[in-house]
Amino acid sequence: MPSDEWNDDSRDFTDINPTPSLPDGRGVRIGILTSGGDAQGMNAAVRAVVRSALSVGAEVYAIFEGYQGMIDGGDGIRPFDWEDVGSILNRGGTVIGTFRSKEMREREGRLKAVRHLLHRGIDRLVVIGGDGSLTGLNLLRNEWPGLVAELVKRGDLAPETAREHPSLMIAGMVGSIDNDLVGSDMTIGADTALHRIVDAIDDLASTAASHQRSFVVEVMGRHCGYLALMSAVAGGADFVLVPEQPPEPGWEDRMCADLKAGRKAGRRDSIVIVAEGATDRQGNPIKADYVRQVLIDRLNEDARVTILGHVQRGGTPSAYDRWASTWLGYNAVHEVLTATPDSEGRVIATRSNRIDRISLVKAVADTQRVPDLIGDGKYRDAMRMRGRSFVEMDAIFNELAAPVRTIPAEGDKRIGIMHAGGPAPGMNTAARALARLGISRGHHMIGIHSGFIGLAAGDLSELTWEETEGLTGEGGAMLGTRREVPRTQDLYAISRALEKNEIDALIVVGGYSAYDGVHKMTTERDRYPAFRIPTVCVPASIDNNLPGSELSIGADTALNVIVDAMDKIKESGIASKRCFVVETMGKNCGYLAMMSGLAAGAERIYLNEEGISLDDLVADMHWLRESFANGRRLFLAVRNENASANYTTDFLARMMEEESHGMYDVRTAVLGHMQQGGSPSPFDRLLASRLAYHALNLTDDELAAGHDGAWFIGVKEGHLRPGRMDTMPTLVDPQHRRPRDQWWLDLRAVVRTVSDELRS
Template sequence: MSTPDETTSPATSPVKLGILTSGGDAQGMNAAVRAVVRTAIRLGAQPYAIYEGYQGMIDGGDGIKKFDWDSVGSIMHRGGTLIGTFRSKEFRERAGRLKAAANLIEHGIDHLVVIGGDGSLSGLDLFRQEWASLLEELASDGRITREQAAAHPTLMIAGLVGSIDNDLVGTDMTIGADTALHRIVDAIDDLASTAASHQRSFVVEVMGRHCGYLALMASVAGGCDYCLIPENPPADGWEEKMCAELKRGRDAGRRDSIVIVAEGAQDRAGNPISSEYVRSTLEERLGEDARVTILGHVQRGGTPSAYDRWASTWLGHEAAKEVLAATTNSPGMVMALRGNRVTGTDLMEAVQDTRKVPELIAAGDFDAAMALRGGSFTEMRQIFHELAEPGRVEPGSGAKRVAIVHAGGLAPGMNTAARAAVRLGIARGHTMLGVRNGFVGMRDGQIEEMTWDDVEGWTGEGGAELGTRRTIPSVEHLYPISRSLEEHGVDALMVIGGWNAYQAAYLLHSEKDRYPAFNIPIVCVPATIDNNVPGSELAIGTDTALNVVVEAIDRIKMSGSATKRAFVVETMGRYCGYLALMSGMAAGAERVYLHETGISLGDLYRDMEWLRESYENGRRLFLAIRNERASEHYDTEFLAKLLEEEGKEEFDVRSTILGHIQQGGAPTPFDRLLATRLTSNALELFREGWADTTGRSNKSWYIGLQEGRVAKEPLAHMMEHVDPTFRRPLDQWWMELQEVFADVSYEPSTPLHDSL
């Protein structure tokens, strides 16, 4: 047991902060732990890792260990949790919490960050509320001194939600949910190929006892046929409806059928709907060979996605700052992601709202349960309904004719966007047209009607079946383009692409007075791995590219694990450093070089001085990420040669330019969902333009995600919000994350770059 002088006041010794993971494990927990530890050190606190969740706090001894900067090195790519987790029954009793409080006081810890689910967080709040009485009881029993109790009058807490179910009300995403969705969608993609080979149906059961997030989003992202979730049980007779939809797909030529069932699915009477019951129903009513796949705990395991690394890093950084800034009157807070922002919300309010959902489901108030899940959840449920159970698949007479065109560089998810646009457009009564080969194809009249079946199988395909070109129309091409639109009776134009696509759409809109064919609603949908178009915090394809970069870096780092080595990796992005900064955060880089901040000789000199000393003190690996146009003169080869010269015999150097692999591959679940959501909103904007009776039906917009919601901006004002020289928005939200990157990457003794 400690003596009074071992727990001196914060004025003379560092604040001591404990970090633990509790409940079910979730990919990304290690990134959060790393961020909490390193941010605490940067802020002058001493972090302690508490092993095996609350049980480690109860057991004490080796269950509570002092951590330093290197204690959390090279853990970003690891699944699970480095410090272990446990569902402690003992902590539920006051006697267990007394032991936990005594062990924290022994180490002088009165700040605590907990990563877990609603049960773990409610236990944390109870612990905070009882803290004063626990210390009083411990002091009365002589287990701690009165001086120790007085030195730690309040327990400061912050919570992070680690849950693959994404079930906490008040946050858009929880730690681990994105990676779990990757596991499910990968499995669906794999199952689809074997199902098609045998003309077979598969019933896939996914996790989600009270939350249908994984089931619903996997159904949309995987192009599935039917989905059963707890919050929105199917109406009576659902079996017949499900079989009818699957039969319609087969009659249209589809060779496979996939039904997704959340583990907590039930009917409106509260009776469980098992995956086995669904399978037997399909076999009996359709006479098909149906199989069940229960994914189980593979959804929890494996390497975390890029999102679960950088987002968890940000959450951990903010949690450490929150708890270290807390006062004796501060409420318990849980750090939540809302849109692309981290915000604090009342811990118990969030837990209570989360626990209301199963209560509402049990009471049969399904609308209220869906409402608590948030607007985007409800929106995706409606979109899936349209995709899986369309009211019609043939447009009626007088249907509006909507053309889809890709332009600019290729972005994974373009096929998903085109497929969603075609099918949602048809479901909403429009005639959908596809333009081949960008605006060049539009000029040459390569426009054809697209049917429901034409886009079968496009959901998870990389590339762009319609083709794309970077060409922006020249003045002499405007007339043939206008003639082509007139000849095909185009009533609206959806432009899916990046910077060049936006420039082309802006040109057409600007020329609408000269060319009547351009006097139609035009909507730009962002699709570019560069993430450099205005009006959207994230573009379709960016998440896929980021995952490709991070996966490549993981392998590159592994190649240097047996020796002392420094790596310089170049990412794409042109003049936008999004891929560089976010991959640096997600892959655990020590330095990132961006065009937005530039590269100075002073920064390079300080980096080389620090690096030389760092290798002399035992460093074995160094990673720098460089945006492809970070500097005109200090290119990737120069940085590698500089490192090689300075490293001499101490370490060797390798440089890698990742190139076009960043544009390839199947789109991630996030990019598929984003593509579907944005094209759905684009179609609704066309309705708005057509319904305008004021004579301004030529309204045109560019749309995108802004703080979690889909927002629109007038295309006419686009140039006011961009830097045309460097082809990027004037406002880039992710630049705020430089502070986060610095706090988890620059050791306290290291001088920061001038830009930081």
């Protein structure tokens, strides 16, 4: 998580390698610490580091209270075993504590730290923290030989110990809810913080609408406007102030004009988001109370301030902050095990749904350069440092919040919007973005109800600006959706409906049925000239099984629903010895099963891609009995609904029960359609808005050029890329209705390492 802040620049991604196998770690001792501000997902990273290292024979020492634990020594540095990190995936904060150590800034403090590390034979460190923590890590690495020599000279360290540990090997991970590391898509904790903020905005919007009230919401972000900007888009806010782009003089007039326009267009509430580090162009802070007073004085409105504060740091981590942090932790262990004395210090980061090892020195320097650019008035450069998609999201927000027009232009194009396939949270977000962006550009946006069936029946109506109000956070599909793919006999009716309603272009948001239907229309263009219009498919499916896109609208929300359910299921068995077998949706694609199992800490995951064999089950049953005999109290298996036609969820549970011999009992949970429901997650709202923006841009380009291409659009290695519909058959496994190439299968090595499978 999925990552949404794609820095889709011109970089070559060939250096981003698949998940590697871990080398032998016997004889190696690794220290791990968390430092600086806490962030949800740190515990998942700690768990992954500990278990990944133990799985290859390395020893792991947890360093408590950040760098201060190294300085104090004693119980501040303790060996950690497998069970020490059990049941921490769903916990916020950090179980090993964090501290901003002033003593570590002094050479004498660093001498103490090195002495305590070497007395335990530790010469490899994994640090999870912000840019200050990583700067301290790199300084310790650079000073290590000199510090060791000084300790020997003082008589505090044996010369032979110094010879055995001539250098410090390091790996950093960024734990920061601000998402402020330049070069990384998402830092640990940022996705969860966005959940907290967007939930608050949704709640505030409902009470604000009841009273026709304005709210000014202050969010964290001293030098980085990620949380402010993304929550403004995902929460449907009216105005946003971010540090990277201080507003021009007179911004108060523009803000009030935007809020007035929103009310005129039918809004009953107004939301302004302010990053805590927002300033004007003279460097003066812009505080939420000042914004509130402006609204009261100029709009004569009842305005209130909500400062979210540390609630943004707290609570249960999101599904993304669990599985991504686990992936990062696994790769951090690989980094310190394979590092040499000459290796450059690296930060392990997510980039384009892949793991990247970026230069620690460069990443920190680039991150610390952004405030300088802002101070020098180089706002465009500061925005660019955040990545192209940050700039793009700013453009999307401005077009949605301050449209050129809120009624279509006479004589402009008529663009149809339709859903098809199963419902996916975020479909409404996409429809709203398409409708509002299209209207702002002068188009008539035509809503097609109930998918291809509704199109054939001529069930179409023009969408207005007011109709799409409040759809950002609503689940379901306002336009309705159906799974039926048009039959040959339906094509004439569909053709007539397009002609009668003078549809100039068509954008279809949906799953496999949407792609199949559009592909069929494309192949019938010679018979039905009405199909010769620009057509674009936007991926929306909780199954995440669509061609040309590594991520689909709705999948992240479904993952969060599943992981939340699994947390509750596991809690229900805490007082007994119990096995749970949980069945997820996904049809023949195991994405939901794999990623939710990784995020929830499942011991076994059964996928359609791998199948289930009798030999596998026999081995699982032997291991399960032995595991419970050795003290296990809880076991979680996750099964993709189509993992096997015969080895069903009920069969697996009955087999486990039969083989338990009374040591444990077994329960099943088939989560069903709850996975398709609920308010879309912040990530799915952002993905839907961004895909809609690109789909409409592509449609506009096709119309302007007089072309009639049929396209699908999606995320591929971090880029939003279009693909021609006639290439779709080459990208999919037609028997299983899923992409031939699925990036997430690479995480199977991580699952095997951090689960208990390897303890047999």
